[in-house]
Amino acid sequence: MEIQDITLPQHQIVDFIKTKKYNTYNKVYITRFEETGKPEVYLSNEFNHAEKELLKDSKKFILKDNTDWPTYFIWVTIESTHSQTTPSMSPTKHFLTMNNKQHYHRCYVMDRLNQRGLLTNNVYSWTNRDIKHDGYTWLTNLSKHCIQESYSPDALITQYCIPKDAFNSTAISVVLESQCNNSTTFFTEKTFIPILHKRPLLVLGNFRHWENLGNYGFKKYPFINYDFDTEYNIVRRMDKFINEVERIVDSYSPQEITNMSMEVCHYNYNKLFDIYDKNIGKPSWARFDSETIVQLLSDYNLSISSSIH
16 A cells, blocks of 8 residues: 655744843743744743743744754753763663654654554653544554653653653663654754763654754764655655664664664764854854844844833
């Protein structure tokens, strides 16, 4: 049977900047919003109730498309992670996959991994199973599941707080990114967290996701076949990705994966900090000195007073 192309739901991704201190304007935050059209305040503990209400009105902000700063989540990941794990040298399971929001491509992949029995002996989270995706019909009964008792759904509010036990027992992170379409380059913390913790990762994202990462100097892991990454047809890309997960599990032991990926893990970890330290990919508008903020407001025909009322 020929696989037909499908149109997956597109997520509206918009980054905006907002001054936190109304009087001095010396601190700026960036966040984004998906699907709902309203900002998700990632740094929610940094804002009081009145400020959160103000954040809901995007007209008060300077809007930027996420493609202006594709490496943005490198900065967020490094600055939001307070402790790092030591890579496990003796993993007992093949992979860990962590999932919260039920995007279509995550439902598709997790359902078929479950159908093939690939979740049974590995580690996964599926914390939002009660919120069903209207456009997806399930083949299996994948129940709500947390990785470990100490890592409850509430912990996902701080997605940079990783489950150390799960990281220590698994060899590779299977990452289902926020998007799986053919439109733009979009990296999130889901890609960069494993790299920061010196873990290999197999990631499903937008068309040529890993190829675009390679443009920033990240190396491929030697045991992974990346054919799925350059597959334009979304269904075929997801199916090739699932097949690659199965091939890796069938072909290598967790210890072999760790041994084969060690050199690249260290290289990509250093590359992550090299990008961070050298401001690679960081646009000029993201250099948050007071002069830049005033100029940005001027460029968007906003005064300081109009940006806070």
